[in-house]
Amino acid sequence: MRVVHLETTESTQDECFRLLEEHTAIAVRADIQTKGRGRHGSWWHSPPGGLWLSVGLTGVDGFACAVAGPVAVCQAMTSYLPFPIMIWPPNDLVHSGRKLGGILVEKRGAKVVTGFGINLYQEVFPPDLNAVSLKQLGGKGFTLEEVTRNIISAFTGLLELPIQETIARYNASLLGQGKSVRVGDIEGTFKGLSPEGFVVGDTIIPVGRFTGMEITE
Ligand code: BTN
Numbered sequence: 437m438r439v440v441h442l443e444t445t446e447s448t449q450d451e452c453f454r455l456l457e458e459h460t461a462i463a464v465r466a467d468i469q470t471k472g473r474g475r476h477g478s479w480w481h482s483p484p485g486g487l488w489l490s491v492g493l494t495g496v497d498g499f500a501c502a503v504a505g506p507v508a509v510c511q512a513m514t515s516y517l518p519f520p521i522m523i524w525p526p527n528d529l530v531h532s533g534r535k536l537g538g539i540l541v542e543k544r545g546a547k548v549v550t551g552f553g554i555n556l557y558q559e560v561f562p563p564d565l566n567a568v569s570l571k572q573l574g575g576k577g578f579t580l581e582e583v584t585r586n587i588i589s590a591f592t593g594l595l596e597l598p599i600q601e602t603i604a605r606y607n608a609s610l611l612g613q614g615k616s617v618r619v620g621d622i623e624g625t626f627k628g629l630s631p632e633g634f635v636v637g638d639t640i641i642p643v644g645r646f647t648g649m650e651i652t653e
Contacts, residue, residue, distance in 0.1 A: 443466070445468075446469065452551075460493070474553070487580055488553055502527060536554060606629055618649070626649065
């Protein structure tokens with residue numbers, strides 16, 4: 437897949453949607469984003485040293501992208517770290533409670549853009565972010581270009597698999613399963629992801645309505 441590299445842009449998501457007007461599959465990476473966005477309209481800190489990447493595809497399923505995105509990062513990180521990166525639902529990539537990255541899936545008609553924000557080389561973060569970079573985790577042998585290729589190839593490979601297989605891989609990396617949790621007004625045991633959404637007790641919460649989870653035990 438072609439990867440367009442920009443020094444600076446507001447958000448690689450918007451650039452990627454623009455390029456999807458002329459392509460069916462295209463990726464955009466930027467060194468800096470001036471208006472990087474996270475889930476639910478939050479601001480995404482995007483200084484130099486991180487991987488700010490959007491992968492645009494046409495005619496793919498948004499749910500499949502939301503499942504494959506975090507799994508692709510977990511898979512890619514095994515090349516650089518001796519321990520696994522885990523998923524905090526719905527799609528934070530974490531190690532020991534600190535956030536290595538996050539995924540944002542946006543859909544406009546048949547166009548689906550999956551955004552990967554991964555902290556690679558940063559040495560300092562705003563204190564409220566509780567973030568960590570691959571470098572700070574002791575990651576070895578990585579470059580921005582190589583991680584980009586590795587994530588895109590893991591992601592597109594996962595989209596070829598039956599969704600049940602990708603969900604099984606997602607659940608294998610998912611934290612919090614078996615714990616008593618609260619998601620909005622719903623309380624119960626967290627049972628992971630199913631094809632219909634996250635399972636909390638007897639309730640299934642669609643991925644788009646899953647805003648965040650708190651462990652109560
Ligand atoms: C989250 O809230 O955890 C998801 C963050 C996703 C950030 C990435 S960086 C590349 C792409 N461009 C954006 O503006 N956001 C996503």
